[in-house]
Amino acid sequence: MNLHAPASMAVTVVIYFVIVVALGLWASRGTRNLADYYVAGRNAPRWVAIISGSAAVMSGFGLVGIPGLAYAYGGVAFFLQVFAILGFAVAAYLASRKLRTLGEIRVAYTVPDAMVLRYPSMPNAMRIVGILGIIVGMLGYLSVEFQALGVVLSSLLPVSYWSGVLLGTAIVAIYTIAGGIRSGIWTDLFQFSLEMLAGITVIVTVFIVVGNPVHILSVLAHAKGTWAYHAAPWWPAGTAGLGIGAAIAWAFEFGLGGAGQPQLLAKYYVHKKASNTRYQALGNGITYSLAAFMIFSGLGLAALTVQHRAPLLSNPDYAAPFFFIHFIPTWLSGIVFTALIAASMATVNGFSNIASAAITRDFMGGVLGKRFSDRRALLWGRLWTFLLIGIALWVTYARSSLIGIAGTEAWGLLAAVFLPSVAIGLNWRRGTGWGVLASGFIGIVGGTWVTIANWNPGGFFGIAVVMAASLVGYVVVSLITPTERLDPAVEAVVALGHPQAEVDSAPSVEPST
Amino acid sequence: MPGLTVFVLMVLGWLVFNWLPGLWLLNHSSKPDAAMEAVIRRYQSDRIRIEEGLYQKEGS
Numbered sequence: 001m002n003l004h005a006p007a008s009m010a011v012t013v014v015i016y017f018v019i020v021v022a023l024g025l026w027a028s029r030g031t032r033n034l035a036d037y038y039v040a041g042r043n044a045p046r047w048v049a050i051i052s053g054s055a056a057v058m059s060g061f062g063l064v065g066i067p068g069l070a071y072a073y074g075g076v077a078f079f080l081q082v083f084a085i086l087g088f089a090v091a092a093y094l095a096s097r098k099l100r101t102l103g104e105i106r107v108a109y110t111v112p113d114a115m116v117l118r119y120p121s122m123p124n125a126m127r128i129v130g131i132l133g134i135i136v137g138m139l140g141y142l143s144v145e146f147q148a149l150g151v152v153l154s155s156l157l158p159v160s161y162w163s164g165v166l167l168g169t170a171i172v173a174i175y176t177i178a179g180g181i182r183s184g185i186w187t188d189l190f191q192f193s194l195e196m197l198a199g200i201t202v203i204v205t206v207f208i209v210v211g212n213p214v215h216i217l218s219v220l221a222h223a224k225g226t227w228a229y230h231a232a233p234w235w236p237a238g239t240a241g242l243g244i245g246a247a248i249a250w251a252f253e254f255g256l257g258g259a260g261q262p263q264l265l266a267k268y269y270v271h272k273k274a275s276n277t278r279y280q281a282l283g284n285g286i287t288y289s290l291a292a293f294m295i296f297s298g299l300g301l302a303a304l305t306v307q308h309r310a311p312l313l314s315n316p317d318y319a320a321p322f323f324f325i326h327f328i329p330t331w332l333s334g335i336v337f338t339a340l341i342a343a344s345m346a347t348v349n350g351f352s353n354i355a356s357a358a359i360t361r362d363f364m365g366g367v368l369g370k371r372f373s374d375r376r377a378l379l380w381g382r383l384w385t386f387l388l389i390g391i392a393l394w395v396t397y398a399r400s401s402l403i404g405i406a407g408t409e410a411w412g413l414l415a416a417v418f419l420p421s422v423a424i425g426l427n428w429r430r431g432t433g434w435g436v437l438a439s440g441f442i443g444i445v446g447g448t449w450v451t452i453a454n455w456n457p458g459g460f461f462g463i464a465v466v467m468a469a470s471l472v473g474y475v476v477v478s479l480i481t482p483t484e485r486l487d488p489a490v491e492a493v494v495a496l497g498h499p500q501a502e503v504d505s506a507p508s509v510e511p512s513t
Numbered sequence: 514m515p516g517l518t519v520f521v522l523m524v525l526g527w528l529v530f531n532w533l534p535g536l537w538l539l540n541h542s543s544k545p546d547a548a549m550e551a552v553i554r555r556y557q558s559d560r561i562r563i564e565e566g567l568y569q570k571e572g573s
Contacts, residue, residue, distance in 0.1 A: 075519030082526035089534030101549050105556035213523055217516025231516035274549060278542035282535025289531035489556035496548050 005156045005325045005337075012334030013156060013341065016194075017171050020345065023190055024175025024183035042103060042269065046276040048189050050283035052350075053267040055188035057084070057258065057284075058195055058291045059141070060148025060344035061407030064320050069404035070298030071319035074220060074230025076242045080250040080408070081295045087258025088288060092281035094259045094423040098493050099268040100277050102426075105489045109269065110354065111262040111422060112362040117490050118425050119433035121482075126421075126433060127366045129440035131358040133417030134262055135388075136444055138355040140410030140451065141263075142392035145344040145351075147317075147403050152340045155321040165396065172345040173389050176352050177382045184349040185270060191342030192287065198339030199293035201328060206300040209327050213296075216303045223306040230302050237459075245460030253412050253464045260419030260467075261411070263350040266357075291339075297323040317403050348389070356384040409451045412463030416443030419467070420474035428478075429494050435478030439470040446470070 044052070062084070069077035102108045106117055112130030116123045146165045153164030175183045210216055221231035226239065235241030258264065271277055298319040304310040310326070313319060320340060324333045360380045364370045372380065399406075420439040425431040443466060449455070450462030457465065486494065 075516060075522070078519055078522040078526065082522050082530060085526050086530040086534065089530070089538065092535070093538055097545060097549055101552055104553045105560055107560060213520060214516075217519055221515030231519060233518035233522070274553060275546050278539055278546060280535075281538045282532060285531040285535040289527055292526070489552070489559060492552040492556065496552065497545050 006330050006334075008330060009325070009334035009337055010157050013153075013338055016338040016341070020187055020190065020342075021171060021175055024187050025178055027183040027186040028175065028178040043272050044185050044270040045272060046279060047283065048185055049267060049271045049276065050280055051192045051287055052185040052188040052270065053264050053280065054088075054284050054288040054291070055192040055195070055343075055346040056263040056267055056350040057088070057261060057347075058192065058288055058343055059347035059407070060145045060152075060340070061141075061347075061403060061411075062292065063195065063198070063294045063340050063343040064148040064151055064317060065144065065403030065407050066292075066295050067298030067301075067320040067323075068316040068318075068402060070295050071302050071313065072298075072316035072402070073235065073242050074299065074302060075217070075232055076234045076247050076250075077295065077298070077404070079233075079247040080254055080404075081292055083251045083253075083255035084258065085285060085289050085292060086255050088264075088284035089281040090256060091259035091261070091264060091423065092277070092284065094427055095265055096268045096277040096280040097274070098426040098496055099265060099422075100271050100274045101493050101496065102490070103269045104274055105493070106487070110357045110361055111265050111418060112358060112366070114265075114426070115421050115436065116366065117487065118422075118431075118494070119436055119484055120486065120490075121484055122433040122437075124367050125437060127362040129417065129421070129436055129444075131363050131367075132444050133414065133440060134355050134358045136448060137262070137410055137414035137417065138351045138388065139392050139395045140406065140413060141351055142348055142389070143396040143399065144403055144407045144410060145348050146393060146396040147406070148344045149341065151315075151317050151403070152321055152337070152344070155318055155325070156337060165393070168341060168344065169348070169389060169393060172348045173352075173386065176349045176389075177385050184346070184353060185267075187349065188346050191339075191346045192291065194335070194339040194342050195291040195294075196287060198336040199291040201332060201336045202297045202300075202323070203293040205323075205328050206296045210300040210303050216299055219303045219306055220299075227302065227306050230299070243459040245456075245458050249461040249464035250408070253408065253415065253461065253467055257411055257415030257419060257467060259423035260415035260417065262354050262414060262418050262422075263347065265418065265422060266350070266354045291343075294320060300327075352385045352388050352392075355388045356381050359384045359388075408461060409447070409463045412461065412467050413443060413447030413451065416447050416463070416467040416470040420471050424471070424474065426494055427497065430478055430483060431474065432478045432481045432484050434481040435474040435476075438477040439474035442466060442470040442473045 066077055066081055099114055102114055108114050112127045115126040115130050119126050149168030150161040150165035153168055154161045217231045221228055229235045229241055234244045234247045237243055301310055301319050301323045305312055324337050417440050421436040446466040447463060450466055455462035
């Protein structure tokens with residue numbers, strides 16, 4: 001869709017591409033082994049690691065898809081965005097300290113590594129569940145990011161949607177294949193800074209151009225037809241919009257599901273000091289919420305459309321790009337526009353890394369028992385990164401839906417697999433490998449089925465049903481199967497946060513002889 | 514007021530959820546951090562030995 005962007009914006013985007021590739025290649029110089037490639041040598045400064053976590057979650061789904069949902073459906077989309085902000089604190093509370101500690105005392109680079117340590121009775125089965133969960137979730141998530149790249153680049157440059165997809169993917173592939181997560185965390189810092197700048201610019205512009213949120217909601221509430229539903233918390237039953245079921249499903253899926261996103265969980269490992277995880281929730285909450293102001297571009301544009309100050313968009317996914325091009329001053333919009341591209345690229349980097357790690361380290365190394373030199377392991381890691389990006393491109397070609405809806409499905413599938421097995425399992429001693437098998441089966445098979453079948457009973461997202469079922473499956477099957485016998489170190493990690501662990505940590509007094 | 518629920522959500526998202534849970538966790542991190550450091554001190558030396566046996570150096 002040609003949105004008639006000024007040429008200067010295209011120039012800014014080209015400069016941005018050069019900076020990102022240069023930064024990624026510069027950071028990749030220090031990549032010498034798998035620890036560098038997958039956990040950045042466990043040496044990332046506090047705020048670099050935290051912002052990298054925010055960047056992994058704030059994707060094209062968040063910056064392009066959620067404004068599209070707000071434009072199409074209004075207030076109901078805030079259930080998704082607001083509970084995603086809360087989800088960071090839930091995730092950090094459940095998993096950040098535990099995963100980073102696990103990385104310090106045992107060999108844990110990947111999320112499946114943590115599953116193997118936590119459920120030692122069936123290591124290969126845990127790796128396979130982890131690998132399948134990551135690969136299936138990644139294919140869905142990356143297809144969302146590629147769609148977002150296509151929307152953004154085709155609205156800015158004189159290229160088609162598919163040329164935009166291929167151009168953006170090629171650029172992110174270069175620095176991801178070269179430098180893995182070490183490149184990723186430094187490019188994330190640059191890219192997420194742009195995303196925060198974009199969010200702040202959007203909220204300021206919305207206040208100036210449209211008005212404060214109360215005014216926007218008032219304009220929408222008094223509009224004719226279905227626009228009035230944009231001011232309601234959800235659309236009434238029988239209308240074509242998203243009802244109370246969608247609102248509840250989003251609150252559940254995003255409030256709790258953040259703790260099941262492997263692209264975020266993997267970033268907990270990269271902290272230089274384990275104690276830095278104490279800032280994870282606060283840091284993610286503040287930084288992510290600044291970028292999340294982007295949702296107001298969709299709601300603001302809806303109000304402008306009602307006021308006949310903007311045309312009706314045939315594709316709601318173009319709401320954020322349209323708002324940028326037509327309502328933000330040109331000198332600023334070029335810089336801010338790059339944030340939309342940055343969001344997708346940062347997530348593609350994060351996801352292709354953890355998926356490549358899952359295959360190279362967890363499948364080839366863990367399940368097949370292959371042993372590699374550092375150089376050979378890196379080569380395999382880079383090859384799989386390349387192949388996975390290619391497969392995800394094919395999936396993007398094969399299916400399409402609103403970015404926000406496709407993102408909801410991918411998010412829910414990942415949460416259904418990793419929320420019980422990792423975030424709950426690291427806190428609940430009774431969880432067992434059989435429980436993970438049950439929840440993993442429900443998450444992967446059920447999640448794939450509801451995505452393909454587009455099953456949304458009563459307006460409640462089917463993927464949220466799958467997520468709830470996987471949690472129930474994990475708990476029930478764990479309770480009826482034998483307790484895992486844990487390595488004492490892992491036992492101590494699971495006990496962290498329990499009152500007994502705090503007693504154990506107190507300096508012991510040696511009996512005098 | 515029209516859109517009151519949506520407005521409350523906005524307030525929750527951008528004035529409450531973005532900092533309050535994180536600040537609470539930060540202010541209550543002393544005990545869990547001490548427990549974490551104790552676990553790390555107790556078991557950290559194991560990892561180096563495990564890691565050394567995981568990957569063979571090329572040519573060896």
